[in-house]
Amino acid sequence: MATRTAQNTPRPRYRDGDFVPTREVPFSAELDEMIAEIRAGNAPNIGRFCGYCCAPLGDSEYCGVCDETTDRTPSVDKIDRDLAQIYQAKRKREGLYVHLAAWTGILLATGLSILMILLLPGWTKAFAIIFLVLGGYFAGVFFGNVLIQGIAYRAGLNMFAKRWAQWRASGGAARSGS
Numbered sequence: 622m623a624t625r626t627a628q629n630t631p632r633p634r635y636r637d638g639d640f641v642p643t644r645e646v647p648f649s650a651e652l653d654e655m656i657a658e659i660r661a662g663n664a665p666n667i668g669r670f671c672g673y674c675c676a677p678l679g680d681s682e683y684c685g686v687c688d689e690t691t692d693r694t695p696s697v698d699k700i701d702r703d704l705a706q707i708y709q710a711k712r713k714r715e716g717l718y719v720h721l722a723a724w725t726g727i728l729l730a731t732g733l734s735i736l737m738i739l740l741l742p743g744w745t746k747a748f749a750i751i752f753l754v755l756g757g758y759f760a761g762v763f764f765g766n767v768l769i770q771g772i773a774y775r776a777g778l779n780m781f782a783k784r785w786a787q788w789r790a791s792g793g794a795a796r797s798g799s
């Protein structure tokens with residue numbers, strides 16, 4: 622049933638438009654950066670991570686992302702492979718949204734300048750070319766960066782929330798005591 626699925630999928634929490642990590646959706650921006658670095662081959666997959674959500678702990682005994690302590694759930698020294706894939710998939714999803722939006726903007730500007738070429742009389746058609754160059758650029762930037770950023774951000778986090786819950790349910794972070 623659709624309602625049951627909706628209930629089981631945790632919702633990301635936001636404060637003033639910014640995502641706030643919770644125990645249900647413990648997305649760590651720091652871990653996200655780290656996974657990207659490891660993938661790029663710039664860093665080894667080793668460190669000290671939260672046993673519950675894998676966020677980097679540093680020297681701390683307390684995880685600021687999910688509120689776990691190392692007393693309850695011992696830290697781990699590696700990022701779980703499946704979890705790293707979820708972080709990676711989130712980045713891809715966001716990138717896809719941004720690309721699609723940027724291309725929509727460019728196509729829209731192109732369509733408008735073609736209309737201008739058809740409709741404008743004589744030499745004023747030159748404006749269509751100017752519009753194509755400038756409009757295409759600004760539309761691409763506007764759609765790709767400004768307009769879609771919030772949508773991509775939320776879409777990425779929604780996907781993360783869903784897949785994280787699945788990962789957790791399938792025995793990811795199985796070391797957790799509770």
Ligand SMILES: [Zn+2]
Pocket residue numbers: 647671672673674675676684685686687688689
């Ligand atoms: Zn944690």
